[in-house]
């Protein structure tokens with residue numbers, strides 16, 4: 001049974017500056033929840049009740065977010081703010097939260113290795129904070145079930161434009177048991193467009209056997225001089241193919257500024273308390289934009 005999740009959260013968030021100068025990127029809010037809360041809720045829904053953050057200096061706010069806060073709870077109770085009180089106390093019940101430090105930024109593979117003692121000899125999930133998967137889907141549950149059925153490492157694959165290969169780990173695949181499942185026989189981290197073995201990119205959800213830690217210990221620095229998780233997965237895949245599952249759920253790269261905005265709009269649009277009013281406003285806004293660009297092009301051609 002898979003019950004542990006490892007969340008590497010030590011990064012500096014440079015793609016999201018200036019927002020991330022003083023605030024960890026994982027605490028930036030998407031609607032009214034910090035991004036990290038979507039990930040921990042996803043873990044909790046999938047039955048992963050033990051979450052370990054791999055952190056660095058300046059990230060203690062992440063653990064605070066999931067801790068009890070007696071002063072705030074007492075103030076909310078005294079004011080009769082029961083709904084807000086439930087929101088705050090519920091956070092501490094999502095999972096048991098632990099943290100380990102990654103003392104130096106030596107790469108994603110190195111960050112995962114920092115969790116080895118905590119994870120021990122159990123299979124575990126890895127969730128990367130830049131990737132938000134639509135909360136109304138059970139994609140991680142499916143990955144875990146596939147791992148439990150096959151015993152193999154399971155990774156999430158997304159079809160991307162060829163030019164985007166340089167941003168991702170890219171998989172070499174053979175057909176798998178279902179239309180949207182593949183056997184992954186090899187991987188390459190961020191290849192140039194002409195060296196990409198496919199258009200299937202690895203996104204930030206992995207369910208892995210604990211043997212990955214032994215492999216990571218022997219994995220030399222790769223692309224960018226960093227110890228890459230992709231290189232360790234490649235070694236695993238050469239022993240026995242991994243299973244790749246095509247992501248069928250909406251997924252947002254919130255490390256990208258446009259991705260962050262579209263995630264915010266889309267998550268708000270799905271909320272019963274905000275969605276209808278937001279969609280009304282968006283329709284008006286788009287009609288106004290269309291009218292303005294129509295007037296500009298008529299003005300331009302006069």
Ligand code: G1P
Pocket residue numbers: 108128130131167168169170189190201202203204228229230
């Ligand atoms: C990491 C991995 C890469 C993967 C990507 C998914 O890269 O190294 O293989 O495709 O996450 O988001 P990063 O985006 O951290 O540079």
